[in-house]
Amino acid sequence: MQPENLAEVLRNHPFLSSLPEQHLQTLLSCASNVMFHEGQYLFHEGEEATKFYLIRTGKVALEVHARERGPIRIQTVGPNEVLGWSWLISPYRWHFDAFAVEDVRAFALDGTCLRTKCEVDHDFGYEMLSRFAQVLEQRLVATRLQLLDVYGSSYAGVRA
């Protein structure tokens, strides 16, 4: 079996689609392959956010802990999606727990390394920020839709 070409696999991840080659090389210097087993936590709420993840296989659930109700799953992140933006936004702390619902293979991108590169190369920084802004916007819309409870009793599925 041929060893994976990290640059090639990264290039094919939808989050990095059409990323200019020089930016891809910058990212590559901060990337590593990681694996988490089912039942393992990727990170916990309140910890320093030092990474983000590009999920390749498997599924991660974001959980929030309510004292009386225990862990509540609010979202899952799966293949071809990106997990974590807290590395980019001060104070760089995770807001949720991330739990591997299945075995997960992912690229981990070192946030501290990337922040430094964003400071040095503003074009790269803008590229990162605009891509994460898209993810943030999608998550915000999705969260609002979830809050609307669109499948609740107001949606009857009848027409009288």
Added chain:
Amino acid sequence: MNEELAVSSRRLVDPLLPHPVPIRRVVWETDDTFTLLLEPGGANGADFSFAPGQFNMLYAFGVGESAISISSDPYKPNIIAHTIHRVGAVTSALSRLKRGNFVGLRGPFGTSWPIDKAKGRDICIIAGGIGLAPLRPALYALFHRRKEYGRIMLLYGARSPLDLLYRVELEQWGKHYDVDVVVTVDRADSSWKGHIGVVTGLFNYVKLDAPATTAMVCGPEIMMYYAVEELLQRGVFEENIYLSMERNMKCAVGFCGHCQFGPKFICKDGPVFALPQVRFFLDKKEI
């Protein structure tokens, strides 16, 4: 076959006269959603057939009528199913009925999913909540002619795992009919191993060959709005996107005007529309 079904789609006598039909079985799908299995030929031997996507007017005697989509296999018209969300007086009355009771039935009414037109193409079915019910006959029709279609994808969103309809069938469809079934819920506890999030997020988990895809969408209107946006953004042509619309209905034959949607009547011009027919009105607050 859809055209054949449409041609042979036969109403029971007078379209304005409810026809008494016995209930063969009641199946509770969730806490507040149930399926009535009816024998339309049971009372007087009249036959009944329908096309996927059509609806009937069901009359709870002494209470009132509701327009309910047919949710059973169009190839088995001797037993027809209606999956009903208990939300108001009529649906509550229907929910109290038992095997052997009668409902009044008028129908079938309305337009159907483009089963024939989509022959040879990939099919992406997007359903939200009880919106899966009107799409189930389309799935059955596709399964009957499985080799005539490319990839079939079902993206289904519900409120919680307990609100998922046809749970056993969802598993079987994936296994037996080569369907990519991807399910998500809005909220769940840690016992749920599936996806959590909105149904449009599921597009990330299927391979969509946009130009070759016909999409059929049914769910809350706001969900359909975002599903359409996502489909268009991914390159599906608008003429290949079909929606099943919902509005208040009374007569079901285009007389009363209750279900007017812009220049259309949902009951006779719909409920299934190609997107270009309704796109202009989709985001209009007054419509």
